[in-house]
Amino acid sequence: MNECKDADAHRSRPGGPTAFGRPLGPLTGGRKPPEPEFLEQEPRRGDRGSPPRLPPLGSSVAPSGYIYMDGPSASRRRDVKVIVIELMGNICWHVINKEILSAPIEALWGLRVVSPLAKVKGIARMSGSSQLPLPDRAYLVFSNILLLASLDKSQRILDMEEINGGLQCFLNALRVVSRQAGLSRRIMVLHSPREHVLHDIAPACSRFDERNIIHIHRYILESAVTQKSLLNASIAAIGGSIPVHDELINDSAEELMQSNYRASIVFAAMAVESCAGIILDREYERITKKAKSSSKHRCVTIKVNKKESIRKDPVYVALRAGAGEGGSRFLNLLHACPLYLLGKSLQLNKPKLYQQAHSLYRTRNDLAHTGTTTEGKDGLLPVTREGAFIAIETANAVLKWFGERGTCIPTDDFVQIGLDR
DSSP states (O other), X not given: OHHHHHHHHHHTSTXXXXXXXXOOOTTTTTSOOOOOOOOOOOOOTTOOSSOOOXXXXXXXXXXXXXXXXXXXXXXXXXEEEEEEEEEEEEEEEEEETTOOEEEEEGGGTTEEEEOTTEEEETOOOOTTOEEEEETTTEEEEEEEEEEEEESOTTSOOOOHHHHHHHHHHHHHHHHHHHTOTTOOOOEEEEOOOEEEEEEEEOOSSOOOOTTOEEEEEHHHHHHOBOHHHXXXXXXXXXXXXXXXXXXXXXXXXXXXXXXXXXXHHHHHHHHHXXXXXXXXXXXXXXXXXXXXXXXXXXXXXXXXXXXXXXXXXXXXXXXXXSOOGGGOHHHHHHTHHHHHHTSOOHHHHOHHHHHHXXXXXXXXXXXXXXXXXXXXXXXXXXSSHHHHHHHHHHHHHHHHHTTOOOOOOOOSOEEEEETTO
16 A cells, blocks of 8 residues: 555656656546446356456557557567566466557556567566467466566666556556456566567467367456456556455455455455445535535535535435444445435345345454354354355445446356367
8 A cells, every 4th residue: 555655656746657757648637537447247156158258468459549559560579678577476367479568558657568478588487477378369378477668768767666666556456457356466576677679479388279178267267467457457556546345355355265264254344335335425425516405315504614614414424324223334334325325225126135245244243353253153154165255246246236346256167168169
């Protein structure tokens, strides 16, 4: 979190942020950046239908005027300035083998991400990296190396601590946007920029054999980083538009993958409470800023002193602070408050999901406040793998009801690729 604050401070300096002395492009322009456009479908556990159709890493033209490829000349031998980042863990990529450079990533000062399939003279592939060929000249690549390139070798170089701060914010955004909960965000080594020779794409393995059959973990296919993920993460990192509940729900999935079921359940419940609070408070702020009061609400203007006044809705304030069924303020976030502000109630619209959310929150309270096990207690989730699955599924469903995205659930489902697909 501190790294993000440092990066924000850096972005606020006169002239804008630079990595090699170049200000940010037109993405900000003094205006609030656009919200990321997420195209992936919501995950569903147990759905064993066709594998997800991932957007390719490259295409002719990207949103907002970005160019995915620089043309044939860019994918041949060329001298570039490269920053090498070694991460503590891997990032899973879905890439096309004809691409070598991404579009400029504005959150990373206009630098380009080098394809993990690219051959860069002077930079050896790490032994931990692996490549899996897919149909249509695509690859899944697992690598702990991230390469950032500048095509202008004359650009001034920033301090490495400033680059590190921006990288941390971007990787956090990339994790949320791609819903790859296990995406590595911890930097192990940050190498100073050096000139390297960038060659054509050179996959370490052969193309996919159409006669072959492979089975890939569904979660890996759903959450692999694509070109679209990079661009959306750039927008989110610059705008600071990553809600807390998006981070919490991915934290829950990451803890599940590490078999920390107690933490997974707690994070899932926190994601629900955070999401409800953020959505409701955002709508309340919008309503109270209206010049005219709505007939559905009771906004009033209260004078603080002769020069200052505030607008508030005492009905919502009372609902927000009051206790609901069983003395729980949490339940008001799912029933009374959204019914008053949004005109819908989880208890009325989806009573079964409402009860599941209540059970999740009671389990969270039991674990967080007393530290006791929930085994044998009626209506509470078991602290097991299955219990953590239910917790994330419930949180995903509640977030979707509020109009937000959930996360990919790391189930044990596999997708067949190859013959008889």
